[in-house]
Amino acid sequence: MAREGAGLFAAFRVLGRFSGHVPHVLRYHGRHREFYLAVAVGRSVHTYNVSTRRPGNTLPQDITCLAADRMLIFASYDNILHAFARNKEVVHTYEGHKAKIHLLQPFGDHVISVDVDNVLVVWNIQSEEEYLQIDFDKATFAVSALLHPSTYLNKILLGSEQGTLQLWNIRSNKLLYSFPGWGSAVTTLEQAPAVDVVAIGLVSGHIIVHNIKFDETLMKFQQDWGPITAISFRTADGHPVMAAGSPVGHIALWDLEEKKLMCQMQDAHSTAIAGMTFVPGEPLLITNGADNALRVWIFDGPGGTGRVLRSRMGHSAPPTKIRYHGQNGEQILSAGQDGTLQSFSTVHEKFNKSLGRGSINKKKSKKKGLKLDTMALPPITAFASEVAHQSDWDGIVACHQGYITCTTWNYQKTSMGAHKLRPEEFSKHKPIDIYATAVDITSCGNFAVIGMSTGQVDVYNMQSGIHRGHYGKETAHEGAIRGVAVDGLNQLVITAGSEGLIKFWKFKMKDLVYSTELSSSPSGILLHRDSGILGIAFDDFTISVLDIETRKIVRTFSGHHGRINDMTFSPDGRWLITSSMDCSIKTWDLPSGCLIDCFLVDSAAVSLTMSPTGDFLASAHVDDLGIYLWSNRSLYSLVSLRPLPADYEPSLVTLPSTCPMQDVDVSDDEEPCDEMIEYVSPEQLGEQLVTLSLLPESRWKNLLNLDIIKKKNKPREPPKVPKSAPFFIPTLPGLIPRYIPPEEENDTQSKVVNLGILAQKSDFCIHLEEALSTNEYKAPLDLLKSLGPSNIEVELRGLAPEGGGSVEVMLSFLRMIGMMLNKKHNFELAQAYLALFLKLHLKILSSEPKLLEELSKLSMQLEETWVHLRALFNQSLCVLTYMKSALL
Numbered sequence: 001m002a003r004e005g006a007g008l009f010a011a012f013r014v015l016g017r018f019s020g021h022v023p024h025v026l027r028y029h030g031r032h033r034e035f036y037l038a039v040a041v042g043r044s045v046h047t048y049n050v051s052t053r054r055p056g057n058t059l060p061q062d063i064t065c066l067a068a069d070r071m072l073i074f075a076s077y078d079n080i081l082h083a084f085a086r087n088k089e090v091v092h093t094y095e096g097h098k099a100k101i102h103l104l105q106p107f108g109d110h111v112i113s114v115d116v117d118n119v120l121v122v123w124n125i126q127s128e129e130e131y132l133q134i135d136f137d138k139a140t141f142a143v144s145a146l147l148h149p150s151t152y153l154n155k156i157l158l159g160s161e162q163g164t165l166q167l168w169n170i171r172s173n174k175l176l177y178s179f180p181g182w183g184s185a186v187t188t189l190e191q192a193p194a195v196d197v198v199a200i201g202l203v204s205g206h207i208i209v210h211n212i213k214f215d216e217t218l219m220k221f222q223q224d225w226g227p228i229t230a231i232s233f234r235t236a237d238g239h240p241v242m243a244a245g246s247p248v249g250h251i252a253l254w255d256l257e258e259k260k261l262m263c264q265m266q267d268a269h270s271t272a273i274a275g276m277t278f279v280p281g282e283p284l285l286i287t288n289g290a291d292n293a294l295r296v297w298i299f300d301g302p303g304g305t306g307r308v309l310r311s312r313m314g315h316s317a318p319p320t321k322i323r324y325h326g327q328n329g330e331q332i333l334s335a336g337q338d339g340t341l342q343s344f345s346t347v348h349e350k351f352n353k354s355l356g357r358g359s360i361n362k363k364k365s366k367k368k369g370l371k372l373d374t375m376a377l378p379p380i381t382a383f384a385s386e387v388a389h390q391s392d393w394d395g396i397v398a399c400h401q402g403y404i405t406c407t408t409w410n411y412q413k414t415s416m417g418a419h420k421l422r423p424e425e426f427s428k429h430k431p432i433d434i435y436a437t438a439v440d441i442t443s444c445g446n447f448a449v450i451g452m453s454t455g456q457v458d459v460y461n462m463q464s465g466i467h468r469g470h471y472g473k474e475t476a477h478e479g480a481i482r483g484v485a486v487d488g489l490n491q492l493v494i495t496a497g498s499e500g501l502i503k504f505w506k507f508k509m510k511d512l513v514y515s516t517e518l519s520s521s522p523s524g525i526l527l528h529r530d531s532g533i534l535g536i537a538f539d540d541f542t543i544s545v546l547d548i549e550t551r552k553i554v555r556t557f558s559g560h561h562g563r564i565n566d567m568t569f570s571p572d573g574r575w576l577i578t579s580s581m582d583c584s585i586k587t588w589d590l591p592s593g594c595l596i597d598c599f600l601v602d603s604a605a606v607s608l609t610m611s612p613t614g615d616f617l618a619s620a621h622v623d624d625l626g627i628y629l630w631s632n633r634s635l636y637s638l639v640s641l642r643p644l645p646a647d648y649e650p651s652l653v654t655l656p657s658t659c660p661m662q663d664v665d666v667s668d669d670e671e672p673c674d675e676m677i678e679y680v681s682p683e684q685l686g687e688q689l690v691t692l693s694l695l696p697e698s699r700w701k702n703l704l705n706l707d708i709i710k711k712k713n714k715p716r717e718p719p720k721v722p723k724s725a726p727f728f729i730p731t732l733p734g735l736i737p738r739y740i741p742p743e744e745e746n747d748t749q750s751k752v753v754n755l756g757i758l759a760q761k762s763d764f765c766i767h768l769e770e771a772l773s774t775n776e777y778k779a780p781l782d783l784l785k786s787l788g789p790s791n792i793e794v795e796l797r798g799l800a801p802e803g804g805g806s807v808e809v810m811l812s813f814l815r816m817i818g819m820m821l822n823k824k825h826n827f828e829l830a831q832a833y834l835a836l837f838l839k840l841h842l843k844i845l846s847s848e849p850k851l852l853e854e855l856s857k858l859s860m861q862l863e864e865t866w867v868h869l870r871a872l873f874n875q876s877l878c879v880l881t882y883m884k885s886a887l888l
Helices: 362-368 703-713 763-774 778-785 789-797 807-823 827-840 842-847 849-885
Strands: 009-015 025-029 034-041 044-048 053-058 065-068 072-077 080-085 089-095 101-107 110-115 119-124 130-135 143-147 155-160 165-169 174-179 186-191 197-202 206-211 216-222 231-234 241-245 251-255 260-265 273-278 284-289 293-298 307-313 319-325 331-336 340-345 353-357 380-385 396-400 406-410 415-421 436-441 447-452 457-461 467-470 481-486 492-497 501-506 512-517 522-528 533-538 543-547 552-557 564-569 575-580 584-589 594-600 605-610 616-621 627-632
Touching (some): 072 101, 101 143, 143 186, 155 186, 186 231, 331 380, 396 447, 406 447, 415 457, 436 481, 522 564, 543 575, 575 605, 703 827, 763 778, 763 807, 778 807, 778 827, 789 827, 807 842
Parallel strands (some): 231 273, 319 605, 481 522
Antiparallel strands (some): 009 627, 072 080, 101 110, 155 165, 186 197, 197 206, 206 216, 231 241, 251 260, 331 340, 396 406, 436 447, 457 467, 501 512, 522 533, 533 543, 616 627
């Protein structure tokens, strides 16, 4: 059974993805007068200029080929070709290939595509129609490279896996010339700055600079690093330099004047150079590779070699552990299989940091280089971080795969720290079968607790790196340590061993406080320090929650069908989110002990972490370089948190792409299911409870002080309207000109108040009169609640006989107050209305026996209600005082 509607988490975007195996494309925008770089990352196209990155629309599958002209960017997946406009909108789709497209070439008003079945198709860009199709025989000419030679109108040059080249006229569909080749497959073709000259890269590692007009080879170079993957020519500052990429990540720079190797840029990338382009007119080289790195090199130093000017890089191997760093929810620390520790910003990628690779000796590692480094440490398997004192000393401690020494890292300096933490008895020799398995750091950032595979648990000082003791006589557990945790006050250390025991130790004295046996061997533990809740994952795929105050198992969850990889708590400690090798991510509600959300992903999540602000859930997956963000929909929309049924079938959710994704609104035609209907709280939870109204205090709190407020707000003198002077001042006829004196205005309006208007009964009085017979006071009460303080006073004044009311109406009002006290509803309104009523009509009430009798009943009701409330108040105050002062 599947649940209707969306789940608790929605796909948002991915962090740490910058490049892939597809070569990048550099294009010039004439109107903007700047260059744009397009890079294919998974299913999206990223467009960069000097300062910003713009992710484009997402395609259904991973992009396999990329090209661009001055207006459009062309991207293909499988056998379908798309054209992007304005870097983000898909404006054209070209369908017709039967196999995967692997070569693209813009060609004026047309675009050329070649698939792996050796079919070349020429498309009209605007009409999306097929202009020409050429089929090549794979046995004799398998197309492997494609180029449009500069100034060659309607002509394209094709390279083949057999080594031969062909020059075709697309307009007439004729083969103009065949080049015999050099006995090796062609991998890439690049136009040289000179007309008629083309650089040809071969599988053998040779680079042929060839004049295709006269079919003459001008130069020939050779690299020993394998096939040529990319070629580019430098056109800036008059330097005739050609750069060539290799599958091992090295770049060779060739001097075309002297026809010799100028310099080498080794380890430019850790994988093959996928794309390489010199920026026209500038000493800049842009490279990208499958190691998830995009780099801009500048050639401004002696010797002709380049240095990195800008770079965007993520993990070159899948991350194994991710954790939020700090309390603002803006940085995620990630440890990858490539041995690096990196920080990714959820705000902007310019705040990303790389803390580098772990090394036994950093100086020797720098000398040997990336490929020959024997001092590199294995990948990090677990780490813990704290922001307290991170500006004073190292704030991150990490343990490495199969390695006994734990390393410290400094987030501020973005480098590995100064200390290597290992037990004293192994300071001179390194054991083979003993290694660190779990780490934790105290909330103050002063101490690190490290668990070993032998069952030993040690404490180290983070500032000095000095060993501060260990737990137990020799070892804390008989089996390997599966997890360590320190509470928020540095009082307890909790350790879990593979033999199935959880032990509680005094942090300072190192004494054993309590030990409990678990139902199965634990695979990991996670402590939520604020609430004192410990999550325990077991080898039998179950999860238990332990309260460290009572030291009892309070919740047990089962439902995963694979090894539990990671757990994370929500910031308030209400949810426990788990991931498993069964490709599911489940959210457990701890107060109710139920599963409230579950969804499936394509690849299992190896690590999870929840933002300290609760807005995002981050996940890292098997064989995936990215860190995926999932937005918490409960913060901005209505989400059902009811328990899922036992036969619930989770749905498969697509991983987020590089551009932020927005939730799709549910159409108005669909009826919401019962569990999605918003809960409306009743006006009164129980008849025995005294319930207040939801009105603001300004509606009832100042009813007794209205006369004082009106007196304070009374203007000192009424505003005077200026008399308008006539345009022509009138004069009296005569020899001596005299002005006509102004006439005194005679007030003909009577100042006597017309009592006929006031004598009309208000709606409130009418409702009270009707309530005398029906005994239903809801209508007059609702009317009174809708009025402001001044209107309430006017209505209550009008209840007296001299105001147009009657004694019966006043009696009905008192009964309405009695009804409110009986129901214990709108309690503060009853008090305020009754107080104002007594203040206004005290003389009339004392002279009318009916009203006095009703008042005596109200007095008894008020006394009973107040005695009950006062007893509850006193009881609550007594308990609070005891909790504050008692020593528990």
